Amino acid sequence: MxxxxxxxxxxxxxxxxxxxxxxxxxxxxxxxxxxxxxxxxxxxxxWVPDTRSSGFAEEARRQCAIVAAADAGDCDLGGVHGRCHV
The missing domain is CATH 1.20.5 (Single alpha-helices involved in coiled-coils or other helix-helix interfaces)
Known part of the structure; x- marks a missing residue:
């Protein structure tokens, strides 16, 4: 051109x-x-969770509470895992 x-x-x-x-x-x-x-x-x-979504923080807190409760419940097993009676 x-x-x-x-x-x-x-x-x-x-x-x-x-x-x-x-x-x-x-x-x-x-x-x-x-x-x-x-x-x-x-x-x-x-695919990962959208951390910017409105309900993400609430859902993360909910799941963390479930995990924390499960970890606390591990001591009820009488120290089978060797982690409870420190």
């Missing part, structure tokens, strides 16, 4: 620049993932 075409097709140059930048990132990501696979790793997707 000649320089005069930039006035007629300005969007082409923005798209081409985005493609070049995107391609560079894609190449780096692909190279990084290949190196990780070569190191014996594999990609997985995991």
């Amino acid at each position: 000649a320089v005069r075409d930039t006035a007629k097709y300005p969007w082409i140059f923005g798209v081409l620049l985005d493609m070049v930048a995107s391609n560079d990132v894609n190449t780096r990501v692909k190279k990084h993932r290949t190196a990780l696979r070569a190191a014996g790793l594999r990609p997985i997707q995991i």
Whole structure:
């Protein structure tokens, strides 16, 4: 394209620049993932609780209380695990 075409097709140059930048990132990501696979790793997707949700703190406190009560109940076993009568 000649320089005069930039006035007629300005969007082409923005798209081409985005493609070049995107391609560079894609190449780096692909190279990084290949190196990780070569190191014996594999990609997985995991779902974790959303700590920003409105009920997260309350649910965490509830579960902690259950665990604490269970730990306190372990002493009722008469020290079977060797942890109660310290």
